[in-house]
Amino acid sequence: MTLAHEGQSAAAPGPPWPDTAAATLREQLDRLEAFGQLQHVDVVTDPRFEVAAVAQRASRGGPALRFRQIKGHQLDVVLGTDATRERIGLTLGVPPSEVASRYLEALTSPIAPVVQASGPVKEVVRIGDDVDVLSELPVLTHFEHDGGPYITSGIVVAEDPETGVRNVSYHRMQVCGPTDLRIVIVPRHLHAMQQKAEERGEALPVAVVLGVDSAVRLAAGTSGSVIPLGFDELAIAGALKGRPEQMVRCETSDVHVPANAEIVIEGEILPGVRADEGPFAEFAGTYKPVAKKHVFRATAMTRRKDAIYQGLVTGTSEQLLLMGLPNEPVMTKAIRGVVPGVRDVHVTSGGLHKFHAIVSLEQRHAGDSKDAIIAAFASHRDVKLVTVVDHDVDPYDLDDVERAVAINFQAARDLVLVDGGKGNPVDHSLRAGGTTSRMGIDATRSFGDSSQRHVRAVIPGASEISLAHYLDD
Numbered sequence: 001m002t003l004a005h006e007g008q009s010a011a012a013p014g015p016p017w018p019d020t021a022a023a024t025l026r027e028q029l030d031r032l033e034a035f036g037q038l039q040h041v042d043v044v045t046d047p048r049f050e051v052a053a054v055a056q057r058a059s060r061g062g063p064a065l066r067f068r069q070i071k072g073h074q075l076d077v078v079l080g081t082d083a084t085r086e087r088i089g090l091t092l093g094v095p096p097s098e099v100a101s102r103y104l105e106a107l108t109s110p111i112a113p114v115v116q117a118s119g120p121v122k123e124v125v126r127i128g129d130d131v132d133v134l135s136e137l138p139v140l141t142h143f144e145h146d147g148g149p150y151i152t153s154g155i156v157v158a159e160d161p162e163t164g165v166r167n168v169s170y171h172r173m174q175v176c177g178p179t180d181l182r183i184v185i186v187p188r189h190l191h192a193m194q195q196k197a198e199e200r201g202e203a204l205p206v207a208v209v210l211g212v213d214s215a216v217r218l219a220a221g222t223s224g225s226v227i228p229l230g231f232d233e234l235a236i237a238g239a240l241k242g243r244p245e246q247m248v249r250c251e252t253s254d255v256h257v258p259a260n261a262e263i264v265i266e267g268e269i270l271p272g273v274r275a276d277e278g279p280f281a282e283f284a285g286t287y288k289p290v291a292k293k294h295v296f297r298a299t300a301m302t303r304r305k306d307a308i309y310q311g312l313v314t315g316t317s318e319q320l321l322l323m324g325l326p327n328e329p330v331m332t333k334a335i336r337g338v339v340p341g342v343r344d345v346h347v348t349s350g351g352l353h354k355f356h357a358i359v360s361l362e363q364r365h366a367g368d369s370k371d372a373i374i375a376a377f378a379s380h381r382d383v384k385l386v387t388v389v390d391h392d393v394d395p396y397d398l399d400d401v402e403r404a405v406a407i408n409f410q411a412a413r414d415l416v417l418v419d420g421g422k423g424n425p426v427d428h429s430l431r432a433g434g435t436t437s438r439m440g441i442d443a444t445r446s447f448g449d450s451s452q453r454h455v456r457a458v459i460p461g462a463s464e465i466s467l468a469h470y471l472d473d
């Protein structure tokens with residue numbers, strides 16, 4: 001764990017680590033390729049299961065993939081561009097260890113998007129009857145029992161026709177016909193906008209954006225619990241890039257979309273209509289059964305001539321990182337508001353980048369460690385397990401964290417249990433009503449205990465030694 005994290009340092013061999021952000025998915029792909037992080041697949045690959053199978057295998061330590069020969073389709077498919085902190089750091093132009101802090105800066109100093117007349121996403125324009133999502137796009141079918149092809153990396157942009165408030169968020173979409181899609185809208189910002197339109201008996205115009213860089217993808221994954229409805233997620237993307245996101249107006253509505261995206265599907269969410277959606281394998285690796293969901297009708301498609309379709313396989317590190325990485329800076333900020341000595345928060349991959357957090361802390365007052373646990377619970381409702389360690393423990397080194405639990409933690413004294421809060425529905429252990437228990441492990445040294453027994457034993461020179469010097473053959 002330590003090695004993997006440290007191995008993502010700016011000192012890795014290859015071209016110099018960039019210090020500015022890639023502006024588009026294409027620039028990101030160029031960077032990944034230059035750093036040996038992207039490979040092309042030139043064998044014919046089936047969009048039904050085969051692409052997802054290869055991508056899932058590659059997600060465990062392999063490179064990002066660009067499929068050049070999708071069976072029955074002209075367009076390329078790319079996956080895995082954001083599967084590691086290293087790739088995201090490379091794209092944002094920061095060392096991997098600084099991705100979370102860069103993101104926190106972006107949250108606090110957003111840069112609003114700007115509108116321009118046109119852009120690459122308008123190279124091909126299809127309106128009305130000319131739209132056929134299924135035949136034009138290599139939409140992937142992922143898991144054995146999935147109900148069909150699903151758009152899983154679609155970023156949905158909505159703009160309130162009355163207030164102009166924009167929202168940007170991820171929603172899975174099942175493609176059922178040329179212009180007939182199902183969209184899953186959980187009760188967050190888009191849901192509120194759709195309900196308001198539905199109460200007026202109106203469809204809500206939205207656009208589905210495909211093929212964007214890390215900054216836009218991360219911004220779209222920002223949880224509504226930290227930014228209120230009305231906070232434009234694309235202003236976070238602008239801040240991550242250090243320049244405003246360039247937008248263009250849709251062909252069939254007043255919604256605006258990133259001008260440099262690969263593909264945009266314009267459409268509307270129909271009022272008062274629900275239809276079957278599913279089954280679909282969710283991020284925890286089990287199926288959501290068929291249920292009645294909202295209906296999206298496509299009204300236009302615009303794209304680049306040689307558009308690249310961006311896929312995403314649920315449960316892979318790419319999906320978990322994109323959804324979960326924003327949780328770290330958000331939690332850091334929230335916990336630091338209560339306990340200023342917080343150094344770092346690691347939301348672990350084993351906890352699906354959502355449920356388990358490790359907080360490293362410089363204790364300044366008695367009680368800081370317990371209050372950090374309570375603040376962590378309050379910072380994100382999905383959090384179920386919080387482990388607090390001292391600042392000299394690396395929260396990204398799970399062995400180091402477990403060591404701290406082993407030698408500092410006494411359950412009778414250091415366990416914090418809060419029962420009966422709201423849980424996340426993918427958690428199979430929830431009780432009736434969907435409630436959960438939250439557990440905090442205080443694995444810090446007792447406050448004020450600076451005795452010699454806590455000093456980490458070090459062999460002089462061990463960390464500087466080059467082993468090769470001694471093992472010369």
Ligand code: MN
Nearest residue numbers: 167168189224
């Ligand atoms: Mn929002």
